[in-house]
Amino acid sequence: MRKKVLTGAGAVIAALGIYFYAGHADQNKSTEAVKPVSNSAQVNQAQDIKQMVHDYSARTITSQSASITSTQLIVDSGSSTEATYDLPDNEFFLSVAPYVEKTHPCATHSLTGCQGEMANQEFDVLIEDADGKEVMNRAVKSQPNGFIDLWLPRDQKYKITITHDGKQAKSEISTFESDDTCLTTMQLG
Structure with a gap:
């Protein structure tokens, strides 16, 4: 009683x-x-999520699994619940693994599982929008997982050119909600 x-x-x-x-x-x-402070809070939250994504790619933090869709970062630390974080409304995440010999099929990027062939390598990356305007043109170093992580404006179509040691790969990409976050088909030749 x-x-x-x-x-x-x-x-x-x-x-x-x-x-x-x-x-x-x-x-x-x-x-x-x-x-008006809420806008800066959203900016800080977006920066925190982008830093978390970077840390998983750089392998400075680990989890049982962490994957990224076009709208969310999903982290499973091995407990019974998984954490989800909304990505920025105006930016799309795409991870690209240029390769020469070996690749794997992928659609939704696994920050803790995907491994590209060319880890810690320097690449020249050129991205142009549908009008031919440069969105990005710079040297980038791939992460320890062999991927180049990109944050691009949403709802656009782009042309991407990646160059490494005289070899080049080109592709068309887009950043709509239904698009993949992992690009593993850019073979350098």
Whole structure:
């Protein structure tokens, strides 16, 4: 009998806590919507997610699995729950693994599982939009996983050219929600 009373009291306390928290959270949401600070908070959150993606690619942090879709970073640390993080609304993540001899098929990039042939190599990367305007033209070093991670404006079509040691690969890419986040078909020749 005493356990039932304590359990019932615990349920009431938990319910009151949720009620007060929910009311307080709703109040904060309406206040934050008015403050211009929320925009900088979104920028900081996007930078944090991009840093987390970089750290997985660089293998400075690990997890049982971490994959990235066109809209979310999904991390499974081995516990019963996985964490999901929304990617920036205006940027699309694409990971490219140029290769000479070996590649693997891939659509959704696994930050903890995909391994490209050319780790820690220097590449010249040229990306042009549909109008021929340069979006990127610079030397880039691939990550320890052999991939070049790119953050590009969403909902666009691009031409990408990758050059390494006199060999070159070209491809057309796009950054729409239905597009893949892993490109493993750029064979240097």
